[in-house]
Amino acid sequence: MTLHVxxxxxxxxxxxxxxxxxxxSKFKGKKVxxxxxxxxxxxxxxxxxxxxxxxAPTFKQKNIEVVIIYESSAENVRIYLNDETYPxxxxxxxxxKLYNSYGVQxxxxxLLMSLFKGxxxxxxxxxxxxxxxxxxxxxxxxxxxxxxxxxxxKLVIAHYASFLGDNVAIEKILNE
Numbered sequence: 001m002t003l004h005v006x007x008x009x010x011x012x013x014x015x016x017x018x019x020x021x022x023x024x025s026k027f028k029g030k031k032v033x034x035x036x037x038x039x040x041x042x043x044x045x046x047x048x049x050x051x052x053x054x055x056a057p058t059f060k061q062k063n064i065e066v067v068i069i070y071e072s073s074a075e076n077v078r079i080y081l082n083d084e085t086y087p088x089x090x091x092x093x094x095x096x097k098l099y100n101s102y103g104v105q106x107x108x109x110x111l112l113m114s115l116f117k118g119x120x121x122x123x124x125x126x127x128x129x130x131x132x133x134x135x136x137x138x139x140x141x142x143x144x145x146x147x148x149x150x151x152x153x154k155l156v157i158a159h160y161a162s163f164l165g166d167n168v169a170i171e172k173i174l175n176e
Contacts (some may be wrong), residue, residue: 002103003158009034009149010101014174015090017081029128029151031064033173036104036145039138040072040080041128042121044165050129055170062174064148069093070137080134094137105160106141107137114164122165140165148176 003009009032013023023030035052037045048121052059059066059133066088070077074092081090093099127133150170156176159168 002105002160003147003155005155005158007155007158008153009147009155011153012098012101014091014093014098017077017092018090020089022089022091024149024153027065027149028153031058031062031176032149033064033066034069034102034103034147034149035066035097036069036147038071038140038142038144038164039071040070040077040134041134041136043123043130044057045070045144046099046129047109047122047126048165048167050126051170052088053086053173058174060087064091064174067091069098070160071096071099072134073137076134079132081133099142100145102145103124103160104145105143107140107143108141110143110161110163113139113162115167117163119164148173 009024011024016022037148068088069091072092073094075091077090077095081125144161144167146159150156157168157173
């Protein structure tokens with residue numbers, strides 16, 4: 001089941017990797033950008049996170065809450081974050097509760113397609129950005145997905161990756 005623009009985003013009530021409560025209803029009145037990554041050891045996801053971090057001041061200025069979701073364990077996400085502070089919330093979802101409620105897919109075919117869509121260059125670039133590479137603790141076939149939720153809880157972007165590294169342009173997220 002995939003979600004579509006103008007649908008009400010599925011609500012959630014979870015804890016981030018630092019045990020802070022996060023719920024969609026808590027963000028009412030703000031835009032929320034949910035980025036479903038694969039696992040913290042994924043170099044393509046590491047590259048994407050660094051690109052998002054480069055725009056962190058603009059996300060804050062535009063009052064957009066950023067929540068990054070990984071299949072990894074909370075402990076592995078904390079190792080990846082390396083005791084640094086970040087302007088985003090990080091959620092570990094190894095049981096795939098959020099992945100399932102947002103219809104985030106696994107696909108061997110899409111993973112193979114990634115080879116023809118620049119995946120190796122993205123892997124190389126993302127590998128260089130790791131401070132300390134965490135253990136691989138997610139499904140290799142997991143694909144990324146991104147959702148932008150407006151102030152009223154409706155989806156204004158619902159993007160399911162067609163290949164690894166198929167991301168929404170950050171400018172589109174910021175200006176939607």
